[in-house]
Amino acid sequence: MHNVLLALIFLLLPNMTLASNVLRLSVAQDGSAQFQTIQAALDSLPATAEQAIIQIKPGIYQEKLYLTRDKVALVGQGRTQTIIQYAELRTNWLASHPDDWGSAVVNIRASDIALLGLTIKNSYGELTGDHEHQFAIRGFEHASRIITDDCAIIAGGADTLSLWNKTDGMYYHRNCYIEGHTDMVCPRGWAFFDNVTFYNQKAYATLWHDGELDPAQKLVVVNSHFDGVPGFLLGRRHYDAQFYLINNSYSPKMADRPIFRHTYPQQPERDRANLWGDRYYFSQSVFSQGADSAPRYPWLADNLATHPANLSAAQITAQWTFDGRWDPEAELARLYQLLEQQP
16 A cells, blocks of 8 residues: 555656655756756645655755745755845734744744755845844744754844744754844754854844743754854843853954843833743853954853753763754764765
8 A cells, every 4th residue: 555655646746756765856946957946846745754855956046935844854055056045024024914924034834854055045134234133044833853954044134043932942053154133043942053153243142042931941052153243242031041052162252241131121021031040051162263362251161060960061962952852963864864875
């Protein structure tokens, strides 16, 4: 029966290659692949449980994407080669739509999504000079286990990378460049960043975290670099949150202001709960070298010894971040193995 079903799928979807329970599609703007737009390839996917891999040839794809099917990998040919770009301001979108669905360049309402070897850019701020909220990637309530690797994620305003599953969202980012304005990286739930360059175009907060629903929720950044315009800040929170910054380097342009809780003294009713207090942990912080290098700020000093579990830097891994519920590094290795095995 299983073989019959696979044969039916193959007959109904002649543009799709099915091998080893993997659906493989290709996209090229010049017509040399199965599809000319990425969304057309996404729309062609059947509602099955197989892993889908969509390989995207070089080009600037001026389109907005909607991912609603689990187990999809969008694979470009490198961040300088495969670019997904669209101009959208959140305020403009909401003026004629009921919610955020569609307000980003890449909109995700699915789990087990991987974005590999791509640039994803919201160009609204670059084109207009308006730097208000504009998403490059927006994840919705039930989107979890999302991976980005070898990607550039850029927006001309606030909230560049907004993965907002407060309940059980888990996100893994490796070997990426991320650029934006206020709260340019703002996960809700669990997030791990490894070897990422952050560039903040505004003299305000770079990182933001919402971990109010579970004291185990956390934002972890390791082996990464922070840069930006003079006076940019490292981070802030409105909600209960937890930050771990391990073996990172910081530009001397970063302001001497610790991660802080944002409150509303004139409107205290807007303040969020603060059940677990400040949880900001650092280890092996350094300033990048240069003629204008500055001494390390005292609040960047190693303080893992103050953690209730007396953690060491070596213990802070991706699997630890996700409390053993997800191994994104094994999943990423599996995806790259599938890419090597393709016919």
